Amino acid sequence: xxxxxxxxxxxxxxxxxxxxxxxxxxxxxxxxxxxxxxxxxxxxxxxxxxxxxxxxxxxxxxxxxxxxxxxxxxxxxxxxxxxxxxxxxxxxxxxxxxxxxxxxxxxxxxxxxxxxxxxxxxxxxxxxxxxxxxxxxxxxxxxxxxxxxxxxxxxxxxxxxxxxxxxxxxxxxxxxxxxxxxxxxxxxxx
Amino acid sequence: xxxxxxxxxxxxxxxxxxxxxxxxxxxxxxxxxxxxxxxxxxxxxxxxxxxxxxxx
Numbered sequence: 525x526x527x528x529x530x531x532x533x534x535x536x537x538x539x540x541x542x543x544x545x546x547x548x549x550x551x552x553x554x555x556x557x558x559x560x561x562x563x564x565x566x567x568x569x570x571x572x573x574x575x576x577x578x579x580x581x582x583x584x585x586x587x588x589x590x591x592x593x594x595x596x597x598x599x600x601x602x603x604x605x606x607x608x609x610x611x612x613x614x615x616x617x618x619x620x621x622x623x624x625x626x627x628x629x630x631x632x633x634x635x636x637x638x639x640x641x642x643x644x645x646x647x648x649x650x651x652x653x654x655x656x657x658x659x660x661x662x663x664x665x666x667x668x669x670x671x672x673x674x675x676x677x678x679x680x681x682x683x684x685x686x687x688x689x690x691x692x693x694x695x696x697x698x699x700x701x702x703x704x705x706x707x708x709x710x711x712x713x714x
Numbered sequence: 715x716x717x718x719x720x721x722x723x724x725x726x727x728x729x730x731x732x733x734x735x736x737x738x739x740x741x742x743x744x745x746x747x748x749x750x751x752x753x754x755x756x757x758x759x760x761x762x763x764x765x766x767x768x769x770x
Contacts, residue, residue: 531736565727568735582735596738604736618726702726708734 526554528585528593529567530706533608534576539567545590547597550604551575554593557586568706577612579604580708607711614658614674615704617683621646621669622698642668645697649690656683661709668697672709680704 529542530553538544538553545552553571558564561583568580587593597604624642646669654660657673664670675683684701691699 528738561728561731562724565731568731569727580731580735582733582737583731585737585739587739593738600738607736702723705726705730708730711734711736 525557526587526589526593527557527559527564528581528587529553529555529564530571530581531579531604531608532571532575532577533612535571535574537574539570539574542567545593547594547601548605550597550601550608552593552597554590559584568708572615572704572706577608577614578706579607579611579711580706610659611674611707611710614676614707615680616707616709617673617675617680617701617703618705618709619649619653619669619671619673619687620665620667620700621649622667622700624696624698642697645694649687649694649697649699652686652690653683656686659710672705674707674710675704677704 526543529539532551532553533549535544535551535553542553542555545554553567555567564583568578571578587596650660650662650669650671653671653673656679657675659674660671662669662671673683680703687699687701691697
């Protein structure tokens with residue numbers, strides 16, 4: 525049995541202990557079944573540096589052998605090729621804005637105005653970042669803002685600078701940016 | 715990177731492989747000592763803290 529880690533194009537080097545199943549132009553990166561989610565994540569991250577386009581597979585995608593994998597993927601191969609083309613040369617950056625620790629409001633009106641200011645600040649950040657991203661996935665969450673941005677590799681530094689500058693200008697916001705990640709949020713969205 | 719930031723990144727690394735990515739098969743058989751115990755949809759089996767919080 526084999527475990528599927530990711531689909532990729534333009535693979536220059538496979539991660540340690542991994543093999544490849546070639547499906548047309550798409551490389552399926554596979555390995556022995558380990559059932560280790562962290563290892564899966566690290567393999568996917570290693571591919572970010574050694575392949576042009578990466579679409580991570582969800583954890584625990586297992587197949588009897590390469591032939592079974594090829595048979596399962598065959599009906600969706602064109603779709604996968606198109607998704608890989610959509611993320612080619614890109615990585616994913618996650619940006620979250622937590623609700624600030626604000627002092628107790630004097631009254632309901634002051635509370636609502638504070639909430640509105642925070643929501644507007646998060647929306648303005650999102651608008652700014654969207655301009656620098658090829659695509660965006662916004663997640664509904666209890667946070668003020670929780671989104672993933674598909675960013676060209678060459679634009680990652682500028683994106684990070686924008687986030688940092690916004691954080692400096694709005695110290696009241698709890699702003700966190702993580703990545704660059706393999707574009708997993710865009711695996712099923714293309 | 716601080717220890718806390720490193721921990722957060724590791725949690726996110728694992729969370730991403732559990733919740734995001736291409737799903738081809740999507741099912742898994744849990745087994746112990748070679749005996750299949752449970753066969754369930756993977757998405758039912760694996761949940762993050764956020765998902766559990768939502769379910770409460």
